[in-house]
Amino acid sequence: MDGAMDEAMDGAMEEETQAVLDTAARVFADHAETPAALWSALEETGLTLAATPEAQGGVGLPPEAVVALHRAAGSAASPAPLPDTLTARRLLAAAGLPAPDGPLALALGGTVSAGRYSGDLIEVPFGAEAEHLVALAETDGAPVVALLRTAHAEATPRSGAGEDPLADLVFDAAPVAASAPVPWDAEALEAEAALMRAAQIAGALEAALDLTLEHTTTREQFGRPLSKVQAIQHMLAEMAGEIAAASAAVEAAAETAGPTSPPDRLAAAAAKLRASEAAGLVAAHAHQAHGAIGYTHDYALRRFTRRLWRWRDDWGDESYWAVVIGRAMAAPNAPSLRARIFGEPDGR
């Protein structure tokens, strides 16, 4: 393919992606705190099919666009599990399984044996609310995708720091609605899901900064807007730096994912680590700059900061991924830091 054609195709793809993102932003804004209505609107507009390959009746957005959609869900603090559903559908598609309608919960663990699934799943977002759950499980040590009905689990609701529902689920030889082998292993799903949450975090960080800018430029103390106070300006600058760093790491990881393959594990690890770290600092600065009003339930900031506090711990917190990266770097025969950071042209 020649370069001009490449660029024309890139352009068409970018337009399609932008159209999807614009639709998503509108739908999220229309149903900010009504999960059921939001879900209906997401299905009506076809957004729930965004990550499903065209061959399976989906939109087949490229992985970078799917990550951008996760980010958009984060920046709207979507109360419906669109990101988890999109990722679960990607996993089902990788196993060649059709997806049921409705929101999907997503989990890693458990075993499938003779058509029955058993597993203890901890802190599953929407685990009791979604009708179906997609688990990456094992059969005789090989990865399989299992589609399950959450009604078959014993569910213990968990509170969590976030706003979205969370539950521990115990399945004990529960019937499996569908299952199939999948070329993704546990590490692959971890990377995919970590990038998903990192993208949501990046979106929520931006929204938290937007609110903080709005507040500090309109709220006056000592006869001037808070934003004119240098201490506040420096907090805002620090927040912006964290957001830019998290976003760059997310974009870099997104580029390593394929239409049916997960992102590079270390790139996803770096993205989740960076985003989770940023979540702590940005949420803290946002609350500090807002004062007491930001600590109220009526005010919108908690929709973002509570999710940030949840998401930073979801699918591996910053310590978890730091150890993963550190082990890979420090292994006896691992490439040098130079090779890791700048690449290895010529095998050097």
Place this chain on the structure above:
Amino acid sequence: MTARFAFPAPKPDPAEDVLRAEVRAFLDAERASGGFTPAADCWVSGASPEFSEKIGAQGWLGMTWPKEYGGQDRPPLHRHVVTEELLAAGAPVAAHWVADRQSGGHILKYGTEAQKREVLPRIAAGTCYFAIGMSEPQAGSDLAAVATKGTRTATGWRLDGRKIWSTGAHFAHYMIVLARTSPPEGRNRQAGLSQFLVDLKGPGVQVSGIEDLSGSVHFNETLFDGAELPEDALLGEEGNGWAQCMSELAMERSGPERFLTTFLLLDETLEALRGKLDDRGHAVLGRLAAHLMGLRRMSRGIGRRLSEGAAPEVEAALVKELGNRLEKETVDGVRKLLGTLPRGPSMRAVRDLLDETVLRLPSHTLRGGTTEVMRGIIARQLGVR
């Protein structure tokens, strides 16, 4: 999503890989043959005209300039590749660093044809070095307070004043000096400033070294005591000095040295500890590596913006602020990694490098603009200043 900052992904370019392999092979060979010993803060501490000439002979200086001025017509991301590799290796690049990074490009943008022909080919050859002439004893972060005066004479200009913290002025051939050539326009102190291309070996110029806190001399005070300059020493437009200086500063800040100065320390620490770390150590190392990956991505995004002719000064300020923070955290992290291990002879080299880095670290968040100045630039972009 609000796009306040742009760090676009660089497009794949196989020529970058070829170049990187060449630079790496050259540096590995130089190091193996004793051509240099890796050093902390190499772009400030390690001045070696011999090494600079070798780099110049490879065609790795002034790479982005037109061939007629000794350049290679290469895209900024190729220069970025060379810069990354030189910094990662701790190579002695301080002699040519300022000239290649900012002064040459600045002269290319604002200089006369004669100035370009006089200076650029020599910079590209690695034989002509520059110092920065911005800060003064009473004008640090408040750069518009510069008091050095340029006065018209019958034959050109006379320069009176003092520049300070001029790194490398003791060996540099030229300094680009920001001076006041007419009074401020009311409260606008940025008006009335001009830049001069000053021969540091000329009459009326006196360079005296200033010891840093470790006792080593890399920066100086440069006194201009009625220094007579020829007519063509004026660089760019008279009165346009402030805008020119901001453009020069953007180049000064945009490179990967703002987050890679402690790369060597982390690299050597990893090699000293490879296979010996527990998960607490892995966590420290992994975190620093993740931050490095992210900053490198941002830095290459700046490289791409430069390739497209943009002036990404706010993005450069962001990377500098984050990068300097990472450099400090690298020192903190390496101390944690080494702290639990016995200080036997096998740790001597890496501990020496750590100590050297500790002594240089305070300058990272000052040079090229302080952290506070960077945050001000970012805040302005956010619309609150």
